[in-house]
Amino acid sequence: MSIESVAIIGAGTMGNGIAYAAALGGYRVTLYDVAPEFVQRGIERIHHNLAEGVARKKLDAAAADDAKERIHATCELATAAQCDLIIEAAPEQLELKRQLFGQLDAHAPASAIFASNTSSLSIAVMASATQRADRFVGLHFFNPAHLMPLVEIVRGDATSAETVNAAAAFVARLKKTAVLCKDTPAFIVNRVARPFYGEALRLLGEGAADAATLDALMETAGFKMGPFRLMDLIGLDVNFAVTQSVYNAFFQDPKYRPHPIQRQMVESGCLGRKTGRGFYSYE
Amino acid sequence: MNILLVGVNALSEPLAAMCERGGHTVARWETEKFLAARAISPHEIFIEAETTALEKKRAVLERAAEDALLFTCALNASATVAASWVQNPARVVGFGALPPLAANGTIELARGLQTDEPSWERAQNFWRALGQNVVTVADSAGLVRARIVCCIINEAFSALQEKIASPHDIDVALKLGVNYPQGPFAWGDLIGLDTVLGVMEGLYAEWRDDRYRPAPLLRHYALARQSPR
Numbered sequence: 001m002s003i004e005s006v007a008i009i010g011a012g013t014m015g016n017g018i019a020y021a022a023a024l025g026g027y028r029v030t031l032y033d034v035a036p037e038f039v040q041r042g043i044e045r046i047h048h049n050l051a052e053g054v055a056r057k058k059l060d061a062a063a064a065d066d067a068k069e070r071i072h073a074t075c076e077l078a079t080a081a082q083c084d085l086i087i088e089a090a091p092e093q094l095e096l097k098r099q100l101f102g103q104l105d106a107h108a109p110a111s112a113i114f115a116s117n118t119s120s121l122s123i124a125v126m127a128s129a130t131q132r133a134d135r136f137v138g139l140h141f142f143n144p145a146h147l148m149p150l151v152e153i154v155r156g157d158a159t160s161a162e163t164v165n166a167a168a169a170f171v172a173r174l175k176k177t178a179v180l181c182k183d184t185p186a187f188i189v190n191r192v193a194r195p196f197y198g199e200a201l202r203l204l205g206e207g208a209a210d211a212a213t214l215d216a217l218m219e220t221a222g223f224k225m226g227p228f229r230l231m232d233l234i235g236l237d238v239n240f241a242v243t244q245s246v247y248n249a250f251f252q253d254p255k256y257r258p259h260p261i262q263r264q265m266v267e268s269g270c271l272g273r274k275t276g277r278g279f280y281s282y283e
Numbered sequence: 284m285n286i287l288l289v290g291v292n293a294l295s296e297p298l299a300a301m302c303e304r305g306g307h308t309v310a311r312w313e314t315e316k317f318l319a320a321r322a323i324s325p326h327e328i329f330i331e332a333e334t335t336a337l338e339k340k341r342a343v344l345e346r347a348a349e350d351a352l353l354f355t356c357a358l359n360a361s362a363t364v365a366a367s368w369v370q371n372p373a374r375v376v377g378f379g380a381l382p383p384l385a386a387n388g389t390i391e392l393a394r395g396l397q398t399d400e401p402s403w404e405r406a407q408n409f410w411r412a413l414g415q416n417v418v419t420v421a422d423s424a425g426l427v428r429a430r431i432v433c434c435i436i437n438e439a440f441s442a443l444q445e446k447i448a449s450p451h452d453i454d455v456a457l458k459l460g461v462n463y464p465q466g467p468f469a470w471g472d473l474i475g476l477d478t479v480l481g482v483m484e485g486l487y488a489e490w491r492d493d494r495y496r497p498a499p500l501l502r503h504y505a506l507a508r509q510s511p512r
Binding site: 142148149150152177179180181182184187188189191192193194195196198199200203206207208209213214216217218220221222223224227253254255257 | 381385388389416419420421426427428430431432437438439441442445448449452455457459460464465467492493494496
């Protein structure tokens with residue numbers, strides 16, 4: 001099936017970033033959230049990012065204007081449901097997502113494809129809240145979604161090849177790169193990247209070297225940013241939440257075990273750049 | 284000086300070349316031939332770069348000249364453990380690096396519990412004289428870079444073993460999703476899967492923590508001398 005219209009459920013950081021990409025990709029975009037101020041904020045962020053793109057000469061002004069025209073706001077789920085592709089980017093809570101999908105399922109045309117931007121929940125489990133498991137897929141974008149080139153397409157057990165192909169075509173039109181992953185905890189990136197943080201935290205805890213030395217060493221190995229600078233940038237709370245999520249999803253497999261240092265820092269409000277202090281000080 | 288370097292892998296030739304550029308004479312040895320050799324040439328510096336089986340590492344270290352400054356590649360065993368295998372352990376210093384080695388790159392150095400001050404000084408001066416930046420790290424298998432990178436590669440093999448995605452997609456994902464300099468499988472090929480396996484087995488032996496268990500698929504590819512790519 002050909003996708004021409006896309007709904008994004010949730011106008012937060014990921015949602016508005018995906019909407020930006022979809023609008024520039026030529027799709028008619030419906031951006032939904034529970035209250036008008038959330039959608040408005042999301043649209044303002046999109047406009048800001050478009051303006052920045054033009055200023056940096058990454059986009060031409062006409063393309064940016066066209067993109068703006070393609071985005072429509074709604075607080076009616078039934079309205080959002082009238083699209084070919086519906087991408088859910090709501091808070092990372094299973095019950096909330098299942099409820100949303102159940103409601104969308106009742107209103108959306110039979111041919112509509114449902115996608116979730118979840119980073120940690122099972123596609124099959126969410127799909128079971130609908131009658132369209134074959135047209136249910138994961139589309140996991142990376143922050144910031146308007147810029148990061150990668151999308152993980154996650155196929156559930158029941159996801160049809162046709163749905164996967166439609167998802168791939170969508171990602172290609174966004175000029176992003178798709179990788180295909182089975183419906184497993186943390187998919188590819190969040191799983192395989194865990195030791196970058198986990199072993200670094202262990203080394204710090206063992207007193208192998210201080211954070212700055214460990215970061216400098218990893219930068220000599222070719223990483224743009226060492227693990228501690230990166231955790232400070234992402235936010236220690238965000239990183240700790242992902243680590244715990246993966247650890248629990250694999251039933252406490254020791255490979256993914258979080259570290260007391262990160263819990264201690266998060267619990268004492270040392271979250272990184274956003275609080276002025278993390279592994280480094282930004283004051 | 285006369286340097287004897289034992290071990291053939293992605294590290295050994297660049298190390299040998301670096302030493303030669305620094306004006307030293309390097310006798311290169313493949314591990315099995317070294318162990319079987321009747322006589323070995325005199326040397327002031329011994330570099331053990333055996334990154335696979337610990338028994339081979341031990342056998343190699345035991346043949347080093349007793350008064351030579353002895354660098355043990357601490358990727359698969361700590362300097363302290365390696366030093367405990369030899370006569371005169373005070374002259375043993377652990378070193379670590381990850382291929383590709385740069386002319387003005389960084390060498391990690393680890394001091395074993397037994398390492399004496401003169402050996403430690405000589406060790407740092409040796410690498411600095413070769414143009415390397417020397418960073419001191421705690422003595423532990425894998426040191427810093429190899430430990431972190433090999434655990435990432437091991438996890439990629441674990442994911443591949445479960446067939447969650449293709450090797451190509453896993454490499455692309457880590458490069459584009461989190462800006463890794465190369466994908467884990469490409470990196471594994473650069474380092475050598477036998478070395479990656481050696482690091483994981485070294486970590487596992489050191490910590491006895493299941494966290495470090497090598498992925499069976501990593502072992503299979505290393506033994507088969509193949510790559511998933």
